[in-house]
Amino acid sequence: MYPQIIIDLNKVEENSKIILEKTKAVGIKPCAVTKVTCADIEVAKTLLESGFEELADSRIENIKKLKSHFDNKVKTLLLRIPMISQAKEVVQYCDTSLNSEIETIKALDKAASDLGKKHNIILMVDLGDLREGIWPSSIEKVQEELRKLGNINVLGLGVNLTCYGGVIPTEEKLEELLELKANWEHKGMPLKVVSGGNSSTINMVLEGKIPTGINHLRLGESLLLGRETIDRGHIPNTHLDAFVLVAEIVEIKEKPSLPIGTIGQDAFGNSPVFQDRGVHKRAIVAIGRQDVDLNLEPIDERIEILGGSSDHIILDVTAIPTLKVGDKVEFIPGYGSLLQAMTSPYVKKVYKHSK
Numbered sequence: 001m002y003p004q005i006i007i008d009l010n011k012v013e014e015n016s017k018i019i020l021e022k023t024k025a026v027g028i029k030p031c032a033v034t035k036v037t038c039a040d041i042e043v044a045k046t047l048l049e050s051g052f053e054e055l056a057d058s059r060i061e062n063i064k065k066l067k068s069h070f071d072n073k074v075k076t077l078l079l080r081i082p083m084i085s086q087a088k089e090v091v092q093y094c095d096t097s098l099n100s101e102i103e104t105i106k107a108l109d110k111a112a113s114d115l116g117k118k119h120n121i122i123l124m125v126d127l128g129d130l131r132e133g134i135w136p137s138s139i140e141k142v143q144e145e146l147r148k149l150g151n152i153n154v155l156g157l158g159v160n161l162t163c164y165g166g167v168i169p170t171e172e173k174l175e176e177l178l179e180l181k182a183n184w185e186h187k188g189m190p191l192k193v194v195s196g197g198n199s200s201t202i203n204m205v206l207e208g209k210i211p212t213g214i215n216h217l218r219l220g221e222s223l224l225l226g227r228e229t230i231d232r233g234h235i236p237n238t239h240l241d242a243f244v245l246v247a248e249i250v251e252i253k254e255k256p257s258l259p260i261g262t263i264g265q266d267a268f269g270n271s272p273v274f275q276d277r278g279v280h281k282r283a284i285v286a287i288g289r290q291d292v293d294l295n296l297e298p299i300d301e302r303i304e305i306l307g308g309s310s311d312h313i314i315l316d317v318t319a320i321p322t323l324k325v326g327d328k329v330e331f332i333p334g335y336g337s338l339l340q341a342m343t344s345p346y347v348k349k350v351y352k353h354s355k
């Protein structure tokens with residue numbers, strides 16, 4: 001059945017071990033982020049067997065699936081700021097959640113009290129990327145509010161960078177986080193965790209620039225796709241092809257490269273622009289924007305992606321005269337494509353052990 005995504009579990013394992021070795025060397029115990037695989041159980045199992053002790057996801061549904069599959073033995077972290085309407089489930093299924101709203105934390109405290117549990121939170125601080133997090137100037141006020149909550153355990157402070165604003169983690173940014181932690185602790189509330197970001201912080205780990213005191217990271221893309229997320233550079237010795245997408249050619253023909261007729265909008269409301277390459281060989285593969293976001297790299301470098309619609313991707317395959325209808329084309333998915341392919345019910349998941 002095609003399209004399919006081939007998941008090489010040995011490569012996931014080798015990537016995990018490399019990342020864990022690098023982070024351990026600088027005193028960091030990262031969690032593995034499962035959201036880009038839609039909390040795939042085989043991948044999660046591999047991450048745990050490779051040495052990760054905590055799995056993180058942005059969706060409560062995924063965390064529930066992980067908790068029930070691994071018999072509550074896995075430690076879970078909820079990445080997205082919780083909805084108040086899900087407070088009870090958050091306390092039930094997540095050992096820890098990232099938070100930035102006092103009203104929500106109060107709802108978690110109430111839910112924890114009702115369930116006779118304690119709930120751990122990591123308080124997110126916004127250091128300028130402008131996605132989630134409390135503003136540093138309001139941290140003292142929040143601390144005083146949190147002090148009153150009997151069922152909330154403030155595990156630490158965290159930051160998220162390079163997600164919305166594209167702000168790069170630097171020594172200054174992380175020192176700022178450590179300073180906020182020191183000020184917090186001066187008021188008699190010790191913190192165990194300083195969570196220094198996502199895969200965009202991995203460069204600082206590799207370059208030995210991570211300030212002492214940062215002891216947690218939340219890593220998804222770097223360990224699954226082998227790339228840091230500032231320039232998408234290859235992390236040395238990791239596999240870039242732990243995930244490979246395979247699609248089947250349903251049409252292959254010589255056609256002009258410029259549409260013939262008056263040009264309106266394409267299927268997604270854009271006004272397309274075309275480059276005249278003369279008559280060339282074009283292939284259509286049976287996969288589309290319903291399954292991927294077109295950020296795909298054909299493994300055969302002679303293939304070029306021209307565009308796509310909901311269910312079709314159009315390729316220039318002029319350089320491979322032998323290709324025919326029914327042949328399969330392989331791609332390395334980018335982050336968005338992997339996320340979509342793992343979530344799409346139309347993409348078959350195939351597990352492989354390269355060893």
Ligand SMILES: *Cc1c(COP(=O)(O)O)cnc(C)c1O
Nearest residue numbers: 033079160198199218219220221
């Ligand atoms: C998705 C996410 C991560 C993981 O990001 P990667 O770039 O895949 O490492 C970390 N933290 C938060 C809050 C996230 O939402």
